[in-house]
Amino acid sequence: MYQFTEDCLTGIEQIDNEHRYLFQLIHMTDELLKSDEDIRMTAMNLLKELKEYTQTHFTNEEAYMEKMKDPELPRQKEAHRAFIVRVEEFDVTKFDDAHLRTAVLSLLEYLSHWLFHHILGSDVFIGKFESPFAFTEKYHTGISLVDEEHEKLFEIIERANDLIHAEFLHDKYDRIVEILEELKEYTIFHFNDEEEYMKKIGYPMLEAQKTAHEGFVEELNAVKLEELDENQEEYLNHLLKFLLKWLSGHIMGMDKRIGEFERSDQ
Numbered sequence: 001m002y003q004f005t006e007d008c009l010t011g012i013e014q015i016d017n018e019h020r021y022l023f024q025l026i027h028m029t030d031e032l033l034k035s036d037e038d039i040r041m042t043a044m045n046l047l048k049e050l051k052e053y054t055q056t057h058f059t060n061e062e063a064y065m066e067k068m069k070d071p072e073l074p075r076q077k078e079a080h081r082a083f084i085v086r087v088e089e090f091d092v093t094k095f096d097d098a099h100l101r102t103a104v105l106s107l108l109e110y111l112s113h114w115l116f117h118h119i120l121g122s123d124v125f126i127g128k129f130e131s132p133f134a135f136t137e138k139y140h141t142g143i144s145l146v147d148e149e150h151e152k153l154f155e156i157i158e159r160a161n162d163l164i165h166a167e168f169l170h171d172k173y174d175r176i177v178e179i180l181e182e183l184k185e186y187t188i189f190h191f192n193d194e195e196e197y198m199k200k201i202g203y204p205m206l207e208a209q210k211t212a213h214e215g216f217v218e219e220l221n222a223v224k225l226e227e228l229d230e231n232q233e234e235y236l237n238h239l240l241k242f243l244l245k246w247l248s249g250h251i252m253g254m255d256k257r258i259g260e261f262e263r264s265d266q
Contacts (some may be wrong), residue, residue: 003027008119010126012064018057019119025050026112033101033108043092043104045194058084061126069131076122083114132244133158139251142259145197149190150251156183157244163183165234176236183243184220194255201262209254216246217219 004023008018029046033039058080065073087107095103130136135151160179163172191213198206223239 008116008124010119010124012127015057015061015064015123018053018060019115019123022050022057022115023055023112025053026108026115030105030108033105039097039101039104040092043100046104047087047090047092051084054084054087061123068127068129068134070126070129072122072125072129079118079122083118085098086110086114100120121176133161139248140259141256142263143197146194146255146258149186149193150247150255152186153183153190153247154244157240157247158185159222161240162235164233165241166241171233179247180220180223184217187220194258198258201258203258205254205257212250212254216250219243219246 004020008019010019025046032042062073062077062080065076070076090103090107121240133154135154138151139154140147140152143212156179160176160183163176163179194211195206195210200211203209204209219242
């Protein structure tokens, strides 16, 4: 039987732990089959737990990929469905005791082979594609309040982007205006929070931060969609790219230093 090795690590803790348990589950069942355990009960317990845990794992994995906007998600879903169908097709009642052990061993061989090759061929690449709208660990400042609000800003920009590119959604102009207004209001709210936090810890670069914040708010205030008669989508695409580039650059270039300052002062 295949075993979970370092080659199977994706670097995503939850996914790696769930993969590790799936291999353990298959290995434990294989060991039970070699003992004097009731083969029929062993097979039934295996299938029950395998179905439940596999479904949980696939749901978690697909949710992570969806969050990361991983383009391989549709192909992963198809592979997951095929695996589940194979497990559900195995019917313990079709085999007598003389042939059941061989049938279960054959199933375990298929499952371990599939899992091993699926992980190495697909899962190890999860997260290697990074959506520009994904608020990943590289943006973390180590300050919970700041990180949570940054993540919210990324989420608002992503919603605006999804709406702009919603091909079959009619009358989306008003909703785009609403989202951009939400972005402006939340940005101002966040900047106030961040500046109050910097003031509280005596951050020496507070004034530079205020200047940067004011410049960004001015850019948001300059957005006048109602004055655009044509090429609205092109304008919005350029706008979102600018907002995302400014925000990510500001976090990496300035905001992360707030956390570094606070940690060095402790």
